[in-house]
Amino acid sequence: MSKEWPLWEIFIRGQHGLSHRHVGSLHAPDAEMAIKNARDVYTRRNEGVSIWVVEANNIAASSPSEKGPLYEPSESKIYRHPTFFDIPDEIGHM
Amino acid sequence: MYAQMVKSEATQDDPEKLAAFQEKIDANIKVEPRDWMPEGYRKTLIRQIGQHAHSEIVGQLPEGNWITRAPTLERKMILLAKVQDEAGHGLYLYAAAETLGVSRDELTEMLLDGRMKYSSIFNYPTLNWADIGAVGWLVDGAAIMNQVPLQRTSYGPYSRAMIRICKEESFHQRQGYDIMMKMAQGTEAQKKMAQDALNRLWYPSLMMFGPSDAASVHSEQSMGWKIKINSNDELRQKFVDQTVPQAKYLGLTIPDDNLTWNEDKGGWDYSDPDWTEFFDVLKGNGPCNTDRMEARNKAWDDGAWVRDGLLAHAEKKRAAKTAAE
Ligand SMILES: [Fe+2]
Ligand SMILES: [Fe+2]
Ligand SMILES: [Fe+2]
Numbered sequence: 001m002s003k004e005w006p007l008w009e010i011f012i013r014g015q016h017g018l019s020h021r022h023v024g025s026l027h028a029p030d031a032e033m034a035i036k037n038a039r040d041v042y043t044r045r046n047e048g049v050s051i052w053v054v055e056a057n058n059i060a061a062s063s064p065s066e067k068g069p070l071y072e073p074s075e076s077k078i079y080r081h082p083t084f085f086d087i088p089d090e091i092g093h094m
Numbered sequence: 095m096y097a098q099m100v101k102s103e104a105t106q107d108d109p110e111k112l113a114a115f116q117e118k119i120d121a122n123i124k125v126e127p128r129d130w131m132p133e134g135y136r137k138t139l140i141r142q143i144g145q146h147a148h149s150e151i152v153g154q155l156p157e158g159n160w161i162t163r164a165p166t167l168e169r170k171m172i173l174l175a176k177v178q179d180e181a182g183h184g185l186y187l188y189a190a191a192e193t194l195g196v197s198r199d200e201l202t203e204m205l206l207d208g209r210m211k212y213s214s215i216f217n218y219p220t221l222n223w224a225d226i227g228a229v230g231w232l233v234d235g236a237a238i239m240n241q242v243p244l245q246r247t248s249y250g251p252y253s254r255a256m257i258r259i260c261k262e263e264s265f266h267q268r269q270g271y272d273i274m275m276k277m278a279q280g281t282e283a284q285k286k287m288a289q290d291a292l293n294r295l296w297y298p299s300l301m302m303f304g305p306s307d308a309a310s311v312h313s314e315q316s317m318g319w320k321i322k323i324n325s326n327d328e329l330r331q332k333f334v335d336q337t338v339p340q341a342k343y344l345g346l347t348i349p350d351d352n353l354t355w356n357e358d359k360g361g362w363d364y365s366d367p368d369w370t371e372f373f374d375v376l377k378g379n380g381p382c383n384t385d386r387m388e389a390r391n392k393a394w395d396d397g398a399w400v401r402d403g404l405l406a407h408a409e410k411k412r413a414a415k416t417a418a419e
Contacts, residue, residue: 004199025189030408
């Protein structure tokens, strides 16, 4: 069996003004071919205006088992949300 | 269906972890690749998604057979686009399976040496142009019936692949039905071809949903894990109920003398396909099993130099770039 082409993660900007979004993955020998293949596979129906490809083994990810401790700080700081504060109606929109 | 008779793998995991996992499934929280999952869940999914992917790829053969002989340039372009979609479906599903720790090439090798299966339907031939209509109408129709509920499956990457696929499928079924309408409203000879295609593909399409519930031994665990959402008979019934009026509109007759409306269940009573034939086709004895496997093996072998060549070129370019830095 010959060597397998590397795996690429594909990100597509759906419309002008939006961020790129992960849409899936594919195998390709290099970045140029990955973009060409992504065009063929992920934008057959006008789904995109821009493509990013990233070799999958270059992506670092948070670990699911750390979910608790990793996001705990954001859960305990409810004053980060504007609804935490009572603002009198009289002053109008704020 | 595209994945028929997928055996659920037994699981020997820590009961506490298993219970927590089941709770998550029951709460409709998706399982993602790096989350803990039972070994049996992982293995069953690899087999099911792999079989589904293989079906998309092998399924290109009976239709690809007619691309060069489509009756008009427009029909040819439409069929080409449809078959290209199926290649994409295969890719989405292989990519989903890969997140479970199997490689794309491993999956391909397992198809090519017969360790993995694809749907029985693709072992039937497409003898004339009407068959292309019937395949889109019935085979993609049956596939949609199965794939729509699977959008809600518990495994995140599989669910997302299904959502993409379902978006593309309705074009497939419509293009098939459109061909059938043309044929059924055409000359006497065309109408006969349409009826003949329906006659030959009706029961093989019913087989796509897999054996009857009474004989389907692997469902319970898969349903618990939400990697199978409906029973085989449930989906088959829905398919029959949906298809009967469509056939009627075409002025074609479904080849089943027992087809009768059952008021109580609000659905049609129908005859089961010949299950002996089904098991025989799965064993490799259908009309096209040998052809299909030969075609896939040939494509893989003939393509080896392209895969190797492009990789060698990419490595050379990378080396030159590193040297220049
Ligand atoms: Fe498909
Ligand atoms: Fe299909
Ligand atoms: Fe399809």
